[in-house]
Amino acid sequence: MIVRTLTLAAALTAGAASSQFPEFSQQYAQRLGGAVDALAEVVADFDASAQAEGLTRAAALAQMQQGTPFVERRRIDMTRTFARYDKLRADQSALNAAGPFMRAYNAARMTDPDIARAAWAAYQPAMPLTFAGGIFAGAGFVTMLLIIGVLRALLPTRRRRTA
Numbered sequence: 494m495i496v497r498t499l500t501l502a503a504a505l506t507a508g509a510a511s512s513q514f515p516e517f518s519q520q521y522a523q524r525l526g527g528a529v530d531a532l533a534e535v536v537a538d539f540d541a542s543a544q545a546e547g548l549t550r551a552a553a554l555a556q557m558q559q560g561t562p563f564v565e566r567r568r569i570d571m572t573r574t575f576a577r578y579d580k581l582r583a584d585q586s587a588l589n590a591a592g593p594f595m596r597a598y599n600a601a602r603m604t605d606p607d608i609a610r611a612a613w614a615a616y617q618p619a620m621p622l623t624f625a626g627g628i629f630a631g632a633g634f635v636t637m638l639l640i641i642g643v644l645r646a647l648l649p650t651r652r653r654r655t656a
Contacts, residue, residue: 505634597629
């Protein structure tokens, strides 16, 4: 009886936790959009400065290698900014085109630590009243039941002897 109660509690907890994914993914996507917008301004500003000097982005970055240690550090920072911008923009494109179920499939695109940390800090769990929230809750519930069932089948158990 205790095992069944603990199994039910674990499955309910897993269902409640997984039901939060659609809302968290939405919050992440919103913060991702803000980060992409902010980085777009930085990228556009750099590109405009390079163009004003008749340079491409690559040529401007190459020219920065010939400067002072500060300029070299700035070149490295800008190279990292361009790479992050490209990655986040691709992530945003994939997540915006996806509904809640495909966002779960694309969960690997929600790995930017700064955005995830900010989304988690502002996130407040709520009762999911959407179809997607219900499906995720059910999937979490059933998955936990299956995991516990497999574990129970694999672990040796002591059987009580009846007299």
